[in-house]
Amino acid sequence: MAGKLKKAGLIGTGFVAGVLISLQFSAIADKEVRSGLPVEELRTFAEVFNAIKQGYVEPVEDKKLITHAISGMLSNLDPHSAYLDADAFKDLQVGTQGEFGGLGIEVGMEDGLVKVISPIEDTPAYRAGVKAGDLIFKLDDTPVKGLTLSDAVKKMRGKPKTQIRLSILRKGEAKPLEITLTREVIKVQSVKSKLVEPGYGYIRVTSFQENTGASVVKHLNDLYKAGTLNGLVLDLRNDPGGLLNAAVGVSAAFLPPKTLVTSTDGRTEDAKHKYFATADDYLRGGKRDDYIKEVPPQAYKVPMVVLVNGGSASASEIVAGALQDHKRAVIMGTQTFGKGSVQSVLPLPGNTAIKLTTARYYTPSGRSIQAKGIEPDIVVEETPNGDSFKRVREIDLERHLDNDKDGAPAKDAAKPQGKAPAKPKPNSGKEEDDKDSPHAEPAAKSDYQLGQAINLLKGLQIMQNKP
Template sequence: MLHRPRLTTLALCLGLLSSPALVQATPEHAEHAPLPLDDLRTFAEVMDRIKAAYVEPVSDKTLLENAIKGMLSNLDPHSAYLEPEAFRDLQESTSGEFGGLGIEVGTEDGFLKVVSPIDDTPASTAGIQPGDLILKIDGQPTKGLSLMEAVDKMRGKAGSKIELTLIRDGGKPFEVKLTRAVIKVRSVKSQLLDGGYGYLRITQFQVNSGEEVGKALNKLRKDNGKKLSGLVLDLRNNPGGVLQAAVEVTDHFLKEGLIVYTEGRIANSELRFNADPADASEGVPLVVLINGGSASASEIVAGALQDHKRAVLMGTDSFGKGSVQTVLPLNNDRALKLTTALYFTPNGRSIQAQGITPDIEVARAKVTREQDEVGIKEADLQGHLGNGNGGADKPSKAKPAESRLQDDDYQLSQALNLLKGLNITRGN
């Protein structure tokens, strides 16, 4: 069994799988459990001692809120007590517009760690990568700060400056200067690659991501003028999002069968989602790219397509978050974000703390292109013979080809090569 470093994740962007609605939930038989009177007396005694003896005055409200935070923080890394500002941030992030740096962060061994930057945000533009450790925020060490305190320091007014001190892969610390912005995330991007192959990237799963994927597939087919030769679905560094969106996206690639199911203690945590007969992708060959920044909802999509043998998964192991959080509103604009279920792939696999292993492992690599040593070809020579079968001459290229998306992305280029190979072997 694989054991991964424990990460505590909170959103400067949404990266945690949330249930599709805000609900009230009560575990079965909870009302029959007797109150732990001895423990409650101890709690009251501790509270009284703190109020009487602590070096500075402290209010009942502060003590009680800290007690609530303690209860949630010691359950699992993704359960949390959301004060009004954090609750609003969570709601805003599912709509695709929020303030911040566009970076999903967590904690590991007391250090602030980057889970994944979101495309087209200050964090991704500055070159911040998954796995980077944030040592300082504006010169202040992050060691010892709670996750909430660190997140608060990175938030701020759009246009204001911030400096992060990072360390990558055990190297030397380096500084990155960023400008805070209102993050408007376009969760779905697409473009046509050469040879009639499509590229579809989902940066995170928002409420409307399923609909946007459907539109993108239609546009790709229209731009190509016919059925696509194949498709690359890019889920790298996608930190997750809304459960229903993950189901809708997967449904675009399947005609039947189970997509995902969840199991928990409360009644509405027992859910099963199945595909409908429509297939917006028209069954074209599919390669899904994943990596260590692919979490939660991304793993639902990848796991379902892998179990149904609908796609070849390529890249590196995914993050390994297989739990579902339900947001339970409280009074005074507060809420609990509580882990209420685990999700399972169609074949019954739990991704929790293990992640998804790709069918073909391809690590991230830098692509460098060397110049062809031969500057001219036979067709360049004056007086050369023509092709005996009437074929056109193929002289050397006068200009280098325009840069393509796959030219600077080794994993994408490998995915495209695999699709081309599949088409050749199938005789397409």
């Protein structure tokens, strides 16, 4: 369907698809009794295979035909199931460690063009000014029309220090833009922090990687070294997710031990699981030190605001949902992406794999986030004039899974239920009026949502100090 996002992924990065929540590396085994094979359908498949082998205009290798058949089976299930060739599988494994090569763009395919969902902070794309909503119609001298998403990925990939020219259509620009990017090995710093002002700390999580939980604890300790905190902001905006155990670890840094963080449910017994704020779940059976033991005691009680928006997906939604259900934090911002499904990565021969949706996940109270998202306790748009651009959400993706608790919501239900954005005001002459919020510097003075979060925390502090 025209205008809909057909597939989503991280182009030129090799990183986990933007809305993944879980990587469960496990071998495929006969855990269930195999049902009878569909003989008639397989006979039809064999006839088509034979017709191509004999009559197609050019010879085609058997391996290529089978690979494409597997890819087609998976891609037609839902937006997040996929076949991973050797390169994609390697990139996926490397990406979860926080280091990968490419441009740093989260993208999808729309109307035959590559659509930018979001540039990743501190990457070539981000620094060059690539924006969410940009449509890439040419890569160097190659038109994107006619290329698959996978083909576009390969065009964007390359050795570090090599260049690629992107030809871009941008809303509001009369002429196409040409941006030249230099590929590089990207090391994503998944956690950043700062003291916004005395007594008020800020922690931003940009993605959930293997060491994200430990990094959050380290940044908490750094903030408390500056003195007592009266309030803390946890920023999960534009965080596409990542590893499930990392989400459990970040939640455990703010919740009492053994608290339920999330649960999953699917058809197999392995897919039915509850995840608690315990070392077994956030360390995933590893031999690493239990970093949660280093959490400052004050961090479990400090008043908190969690900032979210339409770019907050999967692991971000797990954390926001857990802190919301346990009333540990006020959730502020706009409706989240709504990606509530679990992908298991199943290795195959030849260093390939399949990424298969195996379960849905739920908040501690049993809410399903799939195709719905987390509704903020307080809706605050990204700018005083409203959201600066329309975001794509899970419900906009073709073949998305329905929400099994509330049914499939209408598309309008995924939008924040706040007052309609005001009409744009005349430019006041200040630079920040024209800033696109996803590109604003984290914790910058022009960050409207952060300002509202700090104001709320100050109000809570005043109320606590009243006799």
